[in-house]
Amino acid sequence: MTTTLNMPQNAESQSTDTTIQATINSIIDELITSLPDPKQLSSGQRRGIIARYSSVLEGNFVYWMTAAVIATKSEEAREELLENLHEEVRDAHPAMLRRFAIAAHAFPTDVDALAINEDLTKVRLFLGRLSAVQSLVTMAFFEGFIQRFMGYLAELAAAQGSSEMEYTDVHGVCDIEHTQGLFRALASETEINPLGQGMDLYEGVYLLRSLIEEIVFNRKEAQAA
Numbered sequence: 567m568t569t570t571l572n573m574p575q576n577a578e579s580q581s582t583d584t585t586i587q588a589t590i591n592s593i594i595d596e597l598i599t600s601l602p603d604p605k606q607l608s609s610g611q612r613r614g615i616i617a618r619y620s621s622v623l624e625g626n627f628v629y630w631m632t633a634a635v636i637a638t639k640s641e642e643a644r645e646e647l648l649e650n651l652h653e654e655v656r657d658a659h660p661a662m663l664r665r666f667a668i669a670a671h672a673f674p675t676d677v678d679a680l681a682i683n684e685d686l687t688k689v690r691l692f693l694g695r696l697s698a699v700q701s702l703v704t705m706a707f708f709e710g711f712i713q714r715f716m717g718y719l720a721e722l723a724a725a726q727g728s729s730e731m732e733y734t735d736v737h738g739v740c741d742i743e744h745t746q747g748l749f750r751a752l753a754s755e756t757e758i759n760p761l762g763q764g765m766d767l768y769e770g771v772y773l774l775r776s777l778i779e780e781i782v783f784n785r786k787e788a789q790a791a
């Protein structure tokens with residue numbers, strides 16, 4: 567961008583960060599706006615969303631955050647990601663999510679797991695390429711989305727008769743420090759290990775967005791029916 571050419575370097579990278587954050591936020595906004603009204607859904611549809619969400623998140627959040635740590639070279643970025651992993655493991659977030667799903671009578675079945683299989687595999691293979699900056703952008707998007715999705719997920723569970731909300735309470739807190747931390751990690755990684763030429767910064771974000779859409783809309787099953 568010509569407008570940033572004469573800026574001092576930190577001002578330029580700050581402007582890049584702001585652009586990335588704005589792009590990610592607008593993708594999250596679009597997703598949140600597109601969510602179907604829980605009252606218009608059948609009980610089976612509400613159960614399906616919780617089950618597919620939990621099928622993806624329970625076994626993969628820690629895995630994907632770990633992939634980002636393995637890929638990352640910047641010490642500052644690694645510290646930030648490890649802090650996140652520390653909390654996930656110490657507070658047993660996967661166990662919390664499992665309790666949430668069971669209480670909502672939405673523990674995933676083989677049908678739920680297979681409904682998201684194709685999109686899930688794409689995200690796994692993408693993060694397995696260990697492309698640091700792309701992985702960090704993807705995880706920043708994931709964190710941001712999860713936080714904004716919690717109110718909706720809690721509403722679905724309540725409509726299924728559940729009052730077990732520890733998972734959605736813990737993850738729905740607007741943790742500005744945490745989100746900023748991931749963007750700081752991204753900036754410090756970009757400085758020492760920039761994105762290769764011709765690579766799409768948002769490749770993982772788009773793959774993950776498709777997976778989230780599959781969780782919510784279960785389009786493949788709807789098409790097959």
Ligand SMILES: [Fe+2]
Pocket residue numbers: 654659737
């Ligand atoms: Fe968590």
